[in-house]
Amino acid sequence: MKAYCSRTALLIWFLMFIVSVDSYYYVTISQNGPVVRGANITFRADLFNSFGQPAKGTFWYVWKDNAIPQHTGEVEVHSPWTEWVVSFPASVYAPGTYEVDVTVSSSFLYWPLCSQRALFNITALLNGDLALSQRNRTVFGKFVSNSSEAVHRVQLGQPDRELLERNATSVVAYWFVDCVYYGSTGDLSLRFNYSGPEATRVVEALVVASYEPPATTTTTPATTTTTPTTTTPTTTTVAPANTTTPPPTTTTVATTTTPTTTSTTTTTPAATTTTASAPPGIPRGGGSHNVSAADFPFVCGNGSVMPDPKKSYGLFRRHVVVRAPVSGIEVSGSNWLQHGDMVNLTVSFNGSVNFTHCIQPKQGSYNVTGNETCKNEGALLRERKFRVIHYFRYPGTYVLLMIISNDVSRVVYPVTINIYEVTKQAQLSVIVVPVTCSLLAVILMVFGVAYYVQSRNRYTVEVADFDFGKASDMEYKTFRERLRESLANSINRPGDYRESDNIWSPSRQYGTLQ
Ligand SMILES: *[C@@H]1O[C@H](CO)[C@@H](O)[C@H](O)[C@H]1NC(C)=O
Ligand SMILES: *[C@@H]1O[C@H](CO)[C@@H](O)[C@H](O)[C@H]1NC(C)=O
Numbered sequence: 306m307k308a309y310c311s312r313t314a315l316l317i318w319f320l321m322f323i324v325s326v327d328s329y330y331y332v333t334i335s336q337n338g339p340v341v342r343g344a345n346i347t348f349r350a351d352l353f354n355s356f357g358q359p360a361k362g363t364f365w366y367v368w369k370d371n372a373i374p375q376h377t378g379e380v381e382v383h384s385p386w387t388e389w390v391v392s393f394p395a396s397v398y399a400p401g402t403y404e405v406d407v408t409v410s411s412s413f414l415y416w417p418l419c420s421q422r423a424l425f426n427i428t429a430l431l432n433g434d435l436a437l438s439q440r441n442r443t444v445f446g447k448f449v450s451n452s453s454e455a456v457h458r459v460q461l462g463q464p465d466r467e468l469l470e471r472n473a474t475s476v477v478a479y480w481f482v483d484c485v486y487y488g489s490t491g492d493l494s495l496r497f498n499y500s501g502p503e504a505t506r507v508v509e510a511l512v513v514a515s516y517e518p519p520a521t522t523t524t525t526p527a528t529t530t531t532t533p534t535t536t537t538p539t540t541t542t543v544a545p546a547n548t549t550t551p552p553p554t555t556t557t558v559a560t561t562t563t564p565t566t567t568s569t570t571t572t573t574p575a576a577t578t579t580t581a582s583a584p585p586g587i588p589r590g591g592g593s594h595n596v597s598a599a600d601f602p603f604v605c606g607n608g609s610v611m612p613d614p615k616k617s618y619g620l621f622r623r624h625v626v627v628r629a630p631v632s633g634i635e636v637s638g639s640n641w642l643q644h645g646d647m648v649n650l651t652v653s654f655n656g657s658v659n660f661t662h663c664i665q666p667k668q669g670s671y672n673v674t675g676n677e678t679c680k681n682e683g684a685l686l687r688e689r690k691f692r693v694i695h696y697f698r699y700p701g702t703y704v705l706l707m708i709i710s711n712d713v714s715r716v717v718y719p720v721t722i723n724i725y726e727v728t729k730q731a732q733l734s735v736i737v738v739p740v741t742c743s744l745l746a747v748i749l750m751v752f753g754v755a756y757y758v759q760s761r762n763r764y765t766v767e768v769a770d771f772d773f774g775k776a777s778d779m780e781y782k783t784f785r786e787r788l789r790e791s792l793a794n795s796i797n798r799p800g801d802y803r804e805s806d807n808i809w810s811p812s813r814q815y816g817t818l819q
């Protein structure tokens with residue numbers, strides 16, 4: 306009975322196994338490479354099921370690469386991911402591209418589920434980049450401002466940095482701008498002022514990491530100070546360089562300049578002796594010196610000789626374009642304006658082309674945060690000036706923000722504008738116009754009354770003129786009456802004439818009497 310049960314269980318398990326095999330898995334590889342030889346490179350495998358979700362269960366991961374000698378690794382974890390760390394010591398492995406391979410198996414019977422492979426690079430030189438910042442702001446592009454100090458910093462990749470932190474006894478960066486040596490630093494950073502005109506410059510950092518015990522490093526500074534005498538252990542080749550220039554004394558500046566001249570003249574001996582005359586021979590600090598390919602085989606794009614296989618080298622190069630920031634903003638034009646007038650300003654400034662600008666009006670007072678930006682990038686300008694014409698509808702105090710930027714700067718320049726109401730003139734007109742109007746009205750009335758009085762006298766005279774009662778009676782004579790009258794007049798003319806004369810006389814007398 307028990308045996309039967311166990312056999313059923315086995316069958317069920319087998320069916321589940323078939324199901325699990327049938328379901329689809331895939332694995333991805335990620336890495337933190339490229340790394341320098343000697344550093345640890347870390348690979349990570351992530352296992353997903355057919356739904357794209359991290360796989361659940363216990364899995365058996367088998368790692369291997371194609372290096373000789375080969376690295377292998379196996380691990381069984383209850384996790385959808387695992388990591389594998391490998392190192393490629395410089396003494397064993399050559400730099401180049403390798404391939405890593407991971408196979409994931411089910412923990413049950415180690416049935417393979419899926420596999421994946423990826424390429425990775427092991428480099429001879431340290432990996433990383435040269436970061437640049439100005440005014441505590443990272444410079445991402447190639448443009449640097451010529452008005453503020455630029456801080457260069459070598460940022461090594463994480464595996465390489467960990468190697469140096471763990472094993473290196475000294476890490477020094479030698480700095481060059483346009484192939485001119487500007488000294489060495491131990492913190493992998495250089496502060497440099499690109500003051501001067503617009504130009505394209507090349508900044509290079511040669512990082513040399515030494516793994517030798519500190520005892521040997523103490524001897525190398527001794528060689529730097531007194532090169533002619535104490536260089537016997539290592540620099541059998543430096544000696545010829547110095548023999549060509551016997552006059553130089555033990556002053557450091559003189560000795561540094563002379564090797565450059567000798568190396569240019571006699572290139573072949575220098576090339577063979579690069580291992581000896583490498584970076585430790587460079588004096589710390591002082592000024593700028595020309596360098597040759599012999600001194601720094603990587604710098605200035607020349608040389609391919611690996612100076613010392615026991616050291617790690619890194620060359621970090623960056624092209625920068627020097628530009629002048631926007632400065633010296635001057636605004637001409639009136640900022641006290643009557644209501645209704647247009648703001649008309651001319652803004653001029655200095656700096657390197659091209660510029661973008663925009664204007665942002667703000668009501669009331671405004672404190673510039675330095676944070677203001679143009680919407681839509683702003684308008685492009687090729688000249689160092691522009692005009693601002695703006696109309697404010699309501700009187701009050703405003704701030705016009707002029708935001709001007711070029712490749713290396715953005716300046717926010719506030720201009721306060723006061724729009725005042727023309728209050729006094731308005732009151733004057735309010736008073737003057739009604740007063741003059743009413744005065745005019747009074748005068749007109751006075752004149753009108755006077756005229757009326759005068760003209761009424763004349764009117765009464767004329768009314769009397771028209772007031773002839775008897776004459777009006779004539780109008781109402783009928784035609785027959787008039788005919789008869791005229792006939793009568795024509796018959797007895799002398800009497801009628803006198804009569805008619807008498808008819809008109811009273812009116813005449815009345816008019817003259819009055
Ligand atoms: C770095 O140091 C560790 C021990 O601290 C050593 O095991 C390893 O081999 C060293 N690596 C190199 C590249 O020297
Ligand atoms: C390895 O280096 C080569 C050449 O530098 C490059 O083309 C390739 O993309 C690199 N591969 C990886 C995985 O970084």
Ligand SMILES: *[C@@H]1O[C@H](CO)[C@@H](O)[C@H](O)[C@H]1NC(C)=O
Nearest residue numbers: 484485562565593594595596
């Ligand atoms: C560096 O070389 C340039 C020309 O290559 C020369 O004009 C300049 O004087 C040299 N500077 C020093 C310090 O030798």
Ligand SMILES: *[C@@H]1O[C@H](CO)[C@@H](O)[C@H](O)[C@H]1NC(C)=O
Nearest residue numbers: 569572598599605606607608
């Ligand atoms: C490298 O230096 C040699 C002489 O030292 C010179 O002839 C050659 O042109 C240089 N190459 C480059 C790429 O600068």
Ligand SMILES: *[C@@H]1O[C@H](CO)[C@@H](O)[C@H](O)[C@H]1NC(C)=O
Nearest residue numbers: 667668669670671672673704
């Ligand atoms: C601007 O700053 C001053 C003091 O720094 C403050 O008194 C004033 O209220 C601020 N104005 C605005 C509009 O924030």
Ligand SMILES: *[C@@H]1O[C@H](CO)[C@@H](O)[C@H](O)[C@H]1NC(C)=O
Nearest residue numbers: 672673674675676677678717
């Ligand atoms: C810039 O603006 C952001 C959000 O718009 C704000 O969080 C930040 O404090 C501002 N910075 C300054 C210096 O005003």
